[in-house]
Amino acid sequence: MYEFTLSCDKIHSNFADYAQRCWEEGIKQAGGAIARIDNDRNCNVAIACDKPYIKQIKSLVMDTVTEILAVGYKNIYLRKALGITKDNFVINTLINTMCAFDNSFDKECIRAVVNIEDRVNLEGYYNFRMGKVKGKWKEVAEITSRNDLLFSGSAFAEEFLSYLVETVPIGINNLSVVLDKNDFSLFDSNNKLIVPASTLYSRSTVEEEAMLNIICLRPKRIRLYCDRSGVNGDFVRLVESLFEVKEVKNS
Numbered sequence: 671m672y673e674f675t676l677s678c679d680k681i682h683s684n685f686a687d688y689a690q691r692c693w694e695e696g697i698k699q700a701g702g703a704i705a706r707i708d709n710d711r712n713c714n715v716a717i718a719c720d721k722p723y724i725k726q727i728k729s730l731v732m733d734t735v736t737e738i739l740a741v742g743y744k745n746i747y748l749r750k751a752l753g754i755t756k757d758n759f760v761i762n763t764l765i766n767t768m769c770a771f772d773n774s775f776d777k778e779c780i781r782a783v784v785n786i787e788d789r790v791n792l793e794g795y796y797n798f799r800m801g802k803v804k805g806k807w808k809e810v811a812e813i814t815s816r817n818d819l820l821f822s823g824s825a826f827a828e829e830f831l832s833y834l835v836e837t838v839p840i841g842i843n844n845l846s847v848v849l850d851k852n853d854f855s856l857f858d859s860n861n862k863l864i865v866p867a868s869t870l871y872s873r874s875t876v877e878e879e880a881m882l883n884i885i886c887l888r889p890k891r892i893r894l895y896c897d898r899s900g901v902n903g904d905f906v907r908l909v910e911s912l913f914e915v916k917e918v919k920n921s
Contacts, residue, residue: 674786686713769870847893
């Protein structure tokens with residue numbers, strides 16, 4: 671039998687929520703068990719599965735832990751290093767995009783130090799085992815600050831976002847985005863539902879989550895279904911600025 675527990679500080683409960691969502695279906699299919707145990711200080715997600723499924727569950731665990739440390743904690747690190755305290759849709763989108771892009775090196779380094787044979791405390795790894803990765807993040811923060819990429823205003827940040835999008839090859843030809851106040855869905859050219867990525871930022875809005883996914887998918891054309899009056903106006907404006915939007919319809 672394989673048993674594993676992921677723990678994090680209560681302030682970062684969104685990471686435990688994410689892990690639980692990632693693991694529930696796989697654990698269920700493996701006939702295993704998953705439990706969420708929180709207290710005043712910590713959040714814990716415990717799983718167990720029998721021998722025939724250990725390899726695939728370990729792979730799932732490693733992928734999830736790596737994603738949290740490489741994307742979620744990078745988001746925390748950059749926001750603190752750059753002194754970002756106010757919510758701004760364009761700035762938040764840029765930070766989320768910087769965390770999602772070009773993280774293969776980060777993930778490789780993290781995989782080399784994470785031991786999923788034992789309990790993983792996320793703060794322990796972030797504080798004491800990720801010096802090499804955090805050194806790279808520090809360089810990113812210094813370059814960003816030195817070139818005033820965030821503090822010259824949203825317009826300059828939007829220009830940088832445009833540059834980042836242009837450097838990414840076209841991902842899919844057509845993307846349909848259905849968005850309301852509470853959720854969003856993504857569909858490919860064959861109307862197949864796309865599993866979304868997460869910003870792993872605790873204060874992220876629905877529009878910011880959707881925007882990151884659109885940027886990462888880099889579609890040639892977008893069909894956007896939303897009620898303009900019910901969503902952040904900067905979301906629609908930025909989508910239309912960065913991509914070819916075929917139509918915007920009320921969802």
